[in-house]
Amino acid sequence: MAVILFIGLLVLTYFLSRSKNPSSGGIAADSRQKDSALKKYGFYLEPVNEAAGITFRHDCPEVDSKLDHIKMQIASMGASVSICDFDNDGWNDIYFTDSKTGTKNALYRNLHNGKFEDVAAAMGIADVNIKGTGVSMGAIWGDFDNDGYKDLLIYKWGKPELYKNIKGQKFERVTEGSGLPPWVNANTAIWFDFNNDGLLDLFIGGYYNEAYHLDSLTTTKIMPESFRYANNGGRNYLLKNLGNGKFEDVTVQYGMTSTKWTLAAAAADFNGDGYPDLYVADDYNVDEFYINQKGEKFEEKGSAAGIARIPKSGMSASFGDINNDGNIGIYTTTITEKGILIQDNNYWQPNSDNMKENPSFVNLARIAGIENAGWAYGAQFGDLNNDGFMDLYVANGYISARKNTSYWYEYSKVTGGNSSIIGDAKNWPDMQGESQSGYEEDKIWLNNSNGLFEDVSGKVCPPADYDGRGVAMADLWNRGVLDVIVANQNNIPLVYKNDIGNTNHWVDFELAGTVSNADGVGAKVEIGWSGKKQAQVVTGGMGFASQNQHRLHFGLGQDHKVDSVTIHWPSGRVEKIENPQIDQLHLLKEKK
């Protein structure tokens, strides 16, 4: 009997392991056919870079020659995308960052005819990767001076740069004297009004320690001290907007002294006290969850909230209401490589019973079927087929170099070792052009209803296996449809035009604060229709190195009516709208 059981277990585990192995890009061509996707899923993402006139291509950063042997790894970030209607013409524009010294960032102005024009140079925000000042890692738009035009913060492995938007006509560099730190090796930043004073403040997250200039090093001891418990990353910055063009560093005062390797941040009010709380995704350690103490301090409660019990490689943080229950959850991406490293992405659903007193979350990613993406970076929720449920796009792929090679073995050698070994770049084996989790397709998960997702990757767009980083969703052509823009490392971005193959309805809201900050960042909008409820938050950047369109988009399915809309402004005001017109964008200005 023991023999039978033993052999049975071996055979069973063998077949289970084979059947569970995911395919990697081997999807039959016919399943990618547009007609089939439109019929089955109700949408198809068509890359339109050429037709739209988008010729941008990202270049990776240059690093000190001491790091040449692992340059591909060190220089693996910097491709970002942020959406903004910078000239207030009612059409979304696109900003891409480049990361090689001397290269130019691109601002694609929407020409309203399906085409875009790079106006970054004319606007004065192209030539920002100047030697000695660092290189771009991302950008976020926010109206920090409440003049009605969104300004631009570029965060870099270098000196952060602030540009004031002059009525959509040009940008004026206002970095000097603004109080921004002299150098941050930053991979994330967000605008949010943490004290609800009506002025957008800043959070900037450090990755590598700010003491290092990665293109001119005097030491190779710059790497994480551990794969799971590293605290030797860059410091973070909480910068309070003083309202006179200056920012005050209140990081220590507000209790944000962590030096974990921060890669992403997102802010929203989770405990209902009216103040935005902050989620910080960290590489090489646990994530952090900061509860805002009425704008006067932050308290880190990650462990108590349940999100910081297992260290993973936190790469991205984004919000979505996947169950249509009015609760905003947090999706964080991590790394999973078959047979080597299983971290799995998280979807942190608020425990609605006690969020006010003791905010806590439960991980629903596995139940929802959105846990395993690969080496994931940016992710965003959005209703791609307007069926009333938020879908999910996840950018994937770390380093695509020589095909059919893998650096994972060498990587595991050093990352499993003592801190004095892993922490020194000179000990890391030469990559010799090898890939690591390369040529991975991005994941697209369709929310079939009530938070259950179907993997439609490769079925709703042509095959693509770039190394995806930032992801943004925006209605680029004002059609009431979410298009998808993916910034790919060391490659072209993918600008997907979403071809909706159904007659589903939608409604959009563009918020403008008056007492609250002008962008209404932090405002929560809840809509109710046909017994359903969905909540979304206006953010000043979220995901990884990305920022969605400012307006909020709600798909409604075949329902013809929205019963109610409730807007919770950061000022504390609550406004309600009954039966708003559907299939249109509503401009909502906060009542004074």
Next chain:
Amino acid sequence: MIKKYFRYVPPALITLILLVGQFTYGILDSWVNLAAAIVTAVVAELILAKLVFGVWKNPSSAYISGISAGILIRSYFIWPYIVTALISILSKYVLRYKGRHLWNPTNFGVSWMLFLNSADVAGLSMQWGSNLAAMSVIWVLGLLTVTRAKRLHVTLSYVVSFVILAYVRSLITGDAFLAELSPLTGPMYQLFIFFMITDPVTAVSTRKGRIIVAILVALVEFVLRLDSFIYAPFFALFLVGPVAKFIDLKFNVKEGSAFQVAKGNAA
């Protein structure tokens, strides 16, 4: 007296290592998974020993197998922990020669699960802390264990061989010597060199033989590492251990008592 209770020293020490690791770093992703592996191993051992040999067996070695599987396997499902523990214990009762089992039980279970390269299962490898103080505590406890078990020569033979071969590998691959040495400073090896390769039951009968086997394991691992096998030490022991034991049993040992399976401290 000490000898009488010595069988409880390795389980106590591996528990201590687990606790040090857990409360220093939180090495376990889930206590439930660890408990599942331990309970499965102990229950399987008790049932199989009774069914196959008609005896109630002391569960200390099964406890070590369970705790090792619980630490060395990584998965967000519970079933890999249960299956690994079950395969490990079953291998003791199925893969036998002259009344002795040939594979170190946990080595068999863990190697099999990792060899499958499943999407749901990984090994410990990089998933632990890298702190020198915690590592030192584990080394001290581990050395105490193998010294008490009179297997220090096995650990030292393997470690010395690994260091020498790491240097040779660094010459071949061009990678830094410290990069090649690095795995030895990690958690996977700490369990391997103190609790798996030293397993008294599956070791060969002579001191000289055990030293040769340890060197051979290091040599096979050397070859596997040159071919980029992340879990090379497990696979090397999986290949070398049973062959050595088979030869030892064939030429050096008389037909053993089946009851001997109930003794020893297999990890």
